[in-house]
Amino acid sequence: MRAWTSEDFTTENHGRIFDAIRHVSGEGRTVDVLTITHALRDILPPDATALLVGAHPKPHHARAYCEIIRDCTLRRAVLAALPGIENVVRTDSGSAALTTALEQLTSLEDRTSLEKEF
Numbered sequence: 001m002r003a004w005t006s007e008d009f010t011t012e013n014h015g016r017i018f019d020a021i022r023h024v025s026g027e028g029r030t031v032d033v034l035t036i037t038h039a040l041r042d043i044l045p046p047d048a049t050a051l052l053v054g055a056h057p058k059p060h061h062a063r064a065y066c067e068i069i070r071d072c073t074l075r076r077a078v079l080a081a082l083p084g085i086e087n088v089v090r091t092d093s094g095s096a097a098l099t100t101a102l103e104q105l106t107s108l109e110d111r112t113s114l115e116k117e118f
Contacts, residue, residue, distance in 0.1 A: 008073040
């Protein structure tokens, strides 16, 4: 399984928040709005961290949030791979090109199995 990275998130700020959560968790500290806001104080503008106070995910929704992130990551990966796959199929003839294109699509399968981080 592949570990999540900040690139799996749609916005740069969300990726930074994720990195802060990993950092705080990695130090063995409690992950909550206060510790994450404190970790982000020099990285994000105050208005961005203020949104964490009223809009943080609830623990009982964690599985659904993980599925959303996984699905969005997979969609972005497929869309990013399509031009290259199309180019391979259009420019090369024969089964080697098709095999290469199929391997590229199959490699995206790893993106659907995101490792549990915390």
